[in-house]
Amino acid sequence: MTKTTKTIVTAIVVTTTLFSSCTPVSAREITSVNRTETGTLYGFSDGTGYYTEDIEGISTLDNLYPLTGIVTEIEYDVEPEVDLVTITCSNGNMFSWYTDAGDYEINDLASCIMDSKGTKYVTDDEVLLAHYAGGLKHFEQYAN
Numbered sequence: 001m002t003k004t005t006k007t008i009v010t011a012i013v014v015t016t017t018l019f020s021s022c023t024p025v026s027a028r029e030i031t032s033v034n035r036t037e038t039g040t041l042y043g044f045s046d047g048t049g050y051y052t053e054d055i056e057g058i059s060t061l062d063n064l065y066p067l068t069g070i071v072t073e074i075e076y077d078v079e080p081e082v083d084l085v086t087i088t089c090s091n092g093n094m095f096s097w098y099t100d101a102g103d104y105e106i107n108d109l110a111s112c113i114m115d116s117k118g119t120k121y122v123t124d125d126e127v128l129l130a131h132y133a134g135g136l137k138h139f140e141q142y143a144n
Contacts, residue, residue, distance in 0.1 A: 030120040040052050044122075048090075048091050052064075063115050064113055064116075065116065066113060067089060067113075068112070069090075070088055070110075070136065071085060071108040072087065072106065073085075073086040082098050083099060083100060084096055084097075084098055087110050093122055097127040097130055105135065107136045108134070109135060112131075113129040114128065115128050
């Protein structure tokens with residue numbers, strides 16, 4: 001499968017994912033947008049930022065960005081067979097989505113595809129796709 005095909009398939013999966021939401025947290029406002037020949041760097045009021053690379057012919061990625069956080073809360077059985085998983089990111093932002101929590105545990109890592117919805121505040125960003133990415137226990141060997 002080519003890189004372009006994988007990207008298109010990912011975009012299709014992302015746009016069809018349902019049952020996601022964002023837990024309101026303190027707003028981090030976009031304070032700068034720097035465009036380069038290869039992409040865009042977004043800076044936030046808390047000093048963090050992210051960079052998106054422009055891929056010719058793929059305009060569906062405009063408001064999407066990757067994000068990884070630590071699972072800090074799991075609310076089981078919000079509805080039958082539906083749980084609410086919440087991650088906390090390194091800058092303190094919290095995001096939640098509805099899923100069957102399955103094997104998720106507190107302190108697991110979840111890598112997500114996020115949708116900024118084209119706004120400058122992260123409080124309305126949405127988890128479109130989330131995948132288990134290991135747990136903090138898997139990184140113990142790297143601690144000093």
